[in-house]
Amino acid sequence: MEIVTPKCLGKREARKQDRRAAILAIAKRHFMEQGYVGVSMSAIAAELGGSKGTLWSYFASKEELFDACVDEVTREYREQVMQLLVPSDNLQATLCAFIRSLLRKVTSREAIQLHRVIHAEVERSPEMGEIFFRRGPQRTRELLAAHLQDAMHKGQLRAADPLKAAFALTSLCMGSQQRAMLGHQFSDAEIEDETDYIVDLFLRAFAPEPGAA
Amino acid sequence: MEIVTPKCLGKREARKQDRRAAILAIAKRHFMEQGYVGVSMSAIAAELGGSKGTLWSYFASKEELFDACVDEVTREYREQVMQLLVPSDNLQATLCAFIRSLLRKVTSREAIQLHRVIHAEVERSPEMGEIFFRRGPQRTRELLAAHLQDAMHKGQLRAADPLKAAFALTSLCMGSQQRAMLGHQFSDAEIEDETDYIVDLFLRAFAPEPGAA
DNA sequence: AGAAAATCGTACCCTATAGTACGGTTATGG
DNA sequence: CCATAACCGTACTATAGGGTACGATTTTCT
Numbered sequence: 001m002e003i004v005t006p007k008c009l010g011k012r013e014a015r016k017q018d019r020r021a022a023i024l025a026i027a028k029r030h031f032m033e034q035g036y037v038g039v040s041m042s043a044i045a046a047e048l049g050g051s052k053g054t055l056w057s058y059f060a061s062k063e064e065l066f067d068a069c070v071d072e073v074t075r076e077y078r079e080q081v082m083q084l085l086v087p088s089d090n091l092q093a094t095l096c097a098f099i100r101s102l103l104r105k106v107t108s109r110e111a112i113q114l115h116r117v118i119h120a121e122v123e124r125s126p127e128m129g130e131i132f133f134r135r136g137p138q139r140t141r142e143l144l145a146a147h148l149q150d151a152m153h154k155g156q157l158r159a160a161d162p163l164k165a166a167f168a169l170t171s172l173c174m175g176s177q178q179r180a181m182l183g184h185q186f187s188d189a190e191i192e193d194e195t196d197y198i199v200d201l202f203l204r205a206f207a208p209e210p211g212a213a
Numbered sequence: 214m215e216i217v218t219p220k221c222l223g224k225r226e227a228r229k230q231d232r233r234a235a236i237l238a239i240a241k242r243h244f245m246e247q248g249y250v251g252v253s254m255s256a257i258a259a260e261l262g263g264s265k266g267t268l269w270s271y272f273a274s275k276e277e278l279f280d281a282c283v284d285e286v287t288r289e290y291r292e293q294v295m296q297l298l299v300p301s302d303n304l305q306a307t308l309c310a311f312i313r314s315l316l317r318k319v320t321s322r323e324a325i326q327l328h329r330v331i332h333a334e335v336e337r338s339p340e341m342g343e344i345f346f347r348r349g350p351q352r353t354r355e356l357l358a359a360h361l362q363d364a365m366h367k368g369q370l371r372a373a374d375p376l377k378a379a380f381a382l383t384s385l386c387m388g389s390q391q392r393a394m395l396g397h398q399f400s401d402a403e404i405e406d407e408t409d410y411i412v413d414l415f416l417r418a419f420a421p422e423p424g425a426a
Numbered sequence: 427a428g429a430a431a432a433t434c435g436t437a438c439c440c441t442a443t444a445g446t447a448c449g450g451t452t453a454t455g456g
Numbered sequence: 457c458c459a460t461a462a463c464c465g466t467a468c469t470a471t472a473g474g475g476t477a478c479g480a481t482t483t484t485c486t
Contacts, residue, residue: 012454012461019462035336037250040443051464052445062444116336119329120248122396129396137391167388168414174391175384178350183335183342201381205418225431225484232432253473264434265475275474 020058023048028069032113035120036066070121070128073114078136081105085143091156092199095169098144100195103173107180107191115181141166148206157206165206172198233271236261241282245326248333249279283334283341286327291349294318298356304369305412308382311357313408316386320393320404328394354379361419370419378419385411 026047030039041062045055059065084101088094105111122129141163148169149162157165176194180186186194239260243252254275258268272278297314301307318324335342354376361382362375370378389407393399399407 010455015453016462035333038336041445042443051466053447053465054463056445057462116332119332119394122394123248123329126396129394133392133395133397164410168385168410171386171388172381172384174387175380177391178387179346181332181335181342182346183339184346197377197381201418204420205414207417223485228483229432254475255473264436266435266477267433269475270432 019054023055023058023065024068024072027065028073031066031069032073032110032117035117036062041065070117074118074132074136077111077114078139081136081140082143084140085147087147091151092203094147095199095202096195099169099173099198100191102140102170103176103186103191103194106173106177107186111177112181115177137170141170144169155208157203158209160206165202168205169198169202172201232267236268236271236278237281237285240278241286244279244282245286245323245330248330249275254278283330287331287345287349290324290327291352294349294353295356297353298360300360304364305416307360308412308415309408312382312386312411313404315353315383316389316399316404316407319386319390320399324390325394328390350383354383357382368421370416371422373419378415381418382411382415385414 023044027039027044030044030047041055042052044065045052048055059068081102084105085098086094088097118129118132145162145166148157148165151157152159152162176186236257240252240257243257243260254268255265257278258265261268272281294315297318298311299307301310331342331345358375358379361370361378364370365372365375389399
């Protein structure tokens with residue numbers, strides 16, 4: 001039976017996995033750069049180097065390949081965004097670092113492309129949007145919320161619903177994302193300015209109330 | 214009869230304009246609902262009722278027709294959004310009314326579809342995004358900024374760059390738009406809550422400073 | 427009425443592209 | 457060493473869709 005054999009794969013199996021990964025990598029790049037309709041299976045097969053029959057032996061249709069790509073890209077994206085929050089003892093510094101990273105991330109070319117593709121796909125399968133939202137932006141906000149709640153307990157911020165506060169803080173970055181999605185390229189200086197502005201605004205809005213202990 | 218015919222067009226010209234408008238109306242609906250690639254010229258011609266030749270006699274290509282549609286839709290959209298700010302003597306009430314309308318607008322089905330289509334088109338013609346941004350969201354912000362500047366002069370808000378403040382206020386609505394673009398349907402109650410939350414947050418962040426005159 | 431413009435219906439061309447078929451070839455495993 | 461699974465190359469099918477051609481017909485202008 002040998003269930004616990006993580007890798008006692010023969011060369012056959014190994015090669016198949018490599019091949020599948022190679023196909024996914026190529027397809028991912030193409031789909032993210034040119035969208036679903038902009039990419040032909042023939043083009044992918046051509047770059048892959050083999051014959052079209054081989055490609056179809058791994059993915060039975062264009063849709064199946066595309067779905068696999070979206071799965072992987074969203075997973076990677078989420079994992080990257082989740083790492084942006086690095087706690088420190090200074091609240092303002094923590095928030096600045098987080099917002100700076102988040103702004104960089106959401107205005108990056110790859111994020112723009114991913115959002116574009118996702119948005120286009122929500123039409124075809126509406127549940128995908130909800131899935132993406134819950135596993136992407138929502139998780140980030142939950143993580144951030146936990147941190148804000150800490151700060152609230154410490155009296156660094158006024159008491160409030162931490163999830164809504166996190167939603168507000170990240171929403172403040174969405175204006176920039178909108179501009180990015182409409183073609184604007186942000187410079188480092190712009191990111192820096194925007195970061196400071198957002199954090200300052202947030203800290204004012206959630207400043208501890210004078211009367212509180 | 215001659216009811217002050219602003220345009221002494223013969224029936225020929227009149228009919229041509231009607232026809233053109235009819236084509237645009239049909240094409241607009243199709244493009245907004247199914248995107249550029251999702252619509253075939255044959256389908257538009259079929260719904261129009263005539264022959265394909267006629268369609269091509271009005272618009273020389275699919276791209277030309279599409280561009281005309283985007284022009285019109287963005288113009289309508291902008292005009293509608295520009296009317297959302299109705300000044301009153303109560304700042305909070307004014308902002309609430311504006312934000313409520315804006316949230317409703319940016320989460321509406323038609324706005325979502327428009328943004329989707331625009332986003333998809335930025336790839337093909339990057340300058341379109343910039344044009345849309347300047348004539349759409351940016352104009353709204355300028356209008357709002359003028360109003361905020363008034364409030365700042367009156368001491369209802371602390372002195373600050375009004376355009377950046379307007380950008381922040383509208384950014385706060387973008388989180389909701391993101392959710393809408395990912396498929397979430399907002400209820401009236403959600404809009405109401407979100408409105409109150411955003412305006413409260415904004416007013417806290419831009420509260421007049423204690424030391425000021 | 428008669429010329430001119432627009433329209434119609436329909437058949438057609440051309441290209442792109444998803445997906446298939448198949449016979450020959452190479453690598454893998456036992 | 458041989459059976460077999462994967463692979464290759466290439467040619468092929470089928471369909472969709474943008475765009476054209478053209479003769480017949482209707483509508484409008486003068």
